Amino acid sequence: PLSVAGMTVNRFCGSSMQSVHIAAGMIATGAGDAFICAGVESMSRVPIGGFNPMPNPALYEKYPQAYMGMGETAENIAKKYKIDRVEQDAFALHSQHKAMDAHAKGLLKDEIVPIKTKHGMVDADGCLRPETTLEGLNSLKPAFDAKGSVTAGTSSPLTDGAAAVLVVSEEFAKKHKLPVLARIVSYAVSGCEPDLMGMGPVEATRKALERAGLKLKDMDVIELNEAFAAQSLGVIKALKADVKKINLDGGAIALGHPLGATGARIVGKAASLLARTKGKYALATQCIGGGQGIATILERV
Template sequence: MPTPVIVSAVRTPQGKEDGALAGVRSEDLSIPLVNELLSRTGIDPDAVEDLLWGCAQQRGEQGNNVARVISLLSDLGEGVPGSTINRWCASSAEALMRAADAIAAGQREVLIAGGVESMSRVPMGENTHNVHPRLAEHYNIGELQMGMTAEKVAEEEEVSRERQDEYALRSHERAADATDSGRFDDELVPIETDDGAVTEDEGIRRDTSLETLGGLPTVFKSDGTVTPGNASQVSDGAAGLVVTSREFADANGLDVLAEIGAHEVVGVDPTVMGIGPVPAVRQLTERTGRATDDYDLVELNEAFAAQTVYCQRELGFADDTFNVNGGAIAIGHPLGASGARLPVTLVHEMNRRDAELGLATECVGFGQGAAIEFHRG
């Protein structure tokens, strides 16, 4: 069976809501990545068999099968089809999983997978009034709001406000250190705007502190614990990877960043959607016969500190292997891009540390979880 491998992995810097990238359409966040992936690998665009691109809010500027628009406007051109994929927060993880499966099945040999979201230009909240009315027969719709699910996890799993703020500070400190020391340099592709090039993640708060975080008001419940400081940021960004068969990579002299291994998706109670990584990882390790401490590095999407702290604790991930360069609380969480951003950051860090086994996992709105493992060596 062919082995799917990653031969290049890049991402944009991630912009804050209404920030540096708010003037850039989703297609124009994605096109430079696709072109850079082709440039770095030297792969002829005609060899690429499909563009699989995740996007959570597929309406407005992100409608019209945004993946196909990207292929038409990028160096891929008319001959490369495109499919826009939605598993909400794991949309681009789903794109990567589909790419890996197609190659493992022998159906494809060269694919580009990734995703994008401009949460400034296509706001998430506009979908609220379109929820199917029958859902209200089963759930309190207000409790399905992402922040309310985090409040429920914090309460049920006893994750205190103080612990959430401590974790948020850790995310900013690690992301700032990764940025300042150049650890993100290999994965970042600058994005040109009317105000100049954006070259680094905009949301990292180098000057934050526990005192500052502790002074922020709660957002979703007056007596709650979730604040703007211990939740992921509303963001704009894109991420992408070139996935080929091992045979194609070897035949074309391409360096392999990592093999794509087993993957898993699960469904959970949507009122505690943040717990999704726990059963996803457990089912993955059960199928592969691994233990969670077999993973040298782990990236989790960090939607909220409450669910991140719970998942890390429940799965037993060591702090020195877990989100080592910070996460979405500092870097940002553009929904359709995050499932690819995690593997992009992960495989570069795996190569930097000579790590053999990595894991990327996400919680997903409305109650899902996803997990993918990556191998080197």
């Protein structure tokens, strides 16, 4: 109905996860009891370099690293944390295998809303690459630095997509008999060096865990957005995270990273995985272009 208000949220890659945080905060202060938190991105419509490629001269002079390409920041992480090509290729292949396995078992169906188009029904992620092999990944040339290690195969593909989650108060859920997957325990955002923007999840995760009074080892499920294999491996190393808990059904390298939609997708995915695995706590976290990180901790209900 027209009486329902809406707003646009912009925190780059973390926009739709930020909308979840805003909804939780508004519910906590009595400013609402039901919010649809959605994100959408049509990256196929955006030209390389964006619509406004000219940086602010004053900002560029003082912070040139803020305008660094995302691929360059991934190369920086690979060099700083000594993440070689072998590790990156293996990580990307594992993401593809996990996603294909989940797809084959029908584990993704409940998370996908089929859409009918003039070209047919869209009811599966279009980025899955079942033909991916380690040999194929090894053969790819570096994409951002001729002497680097980050390739197209170890980067999240350009993707169109949308995602939405429903965030409500406990009272609203009970009144309307809604099936509840999880409750929001804590959330956080943190800044980091723009030229190492992929490490943003590290401090955001630490802040969210501290606010929740929990440790990373308490997390049963971790959804870490895979902007790049090098970036993901850097975060995993810095947090000393258990890789067996991370992206159980594959991540963005296999599924794609439609920037505005990813945050809602991985929060919803974390909640869905908690229900499926019967775990207690889940972490969803991602890096944000320009030098930030965002994190959400959930508890299964």
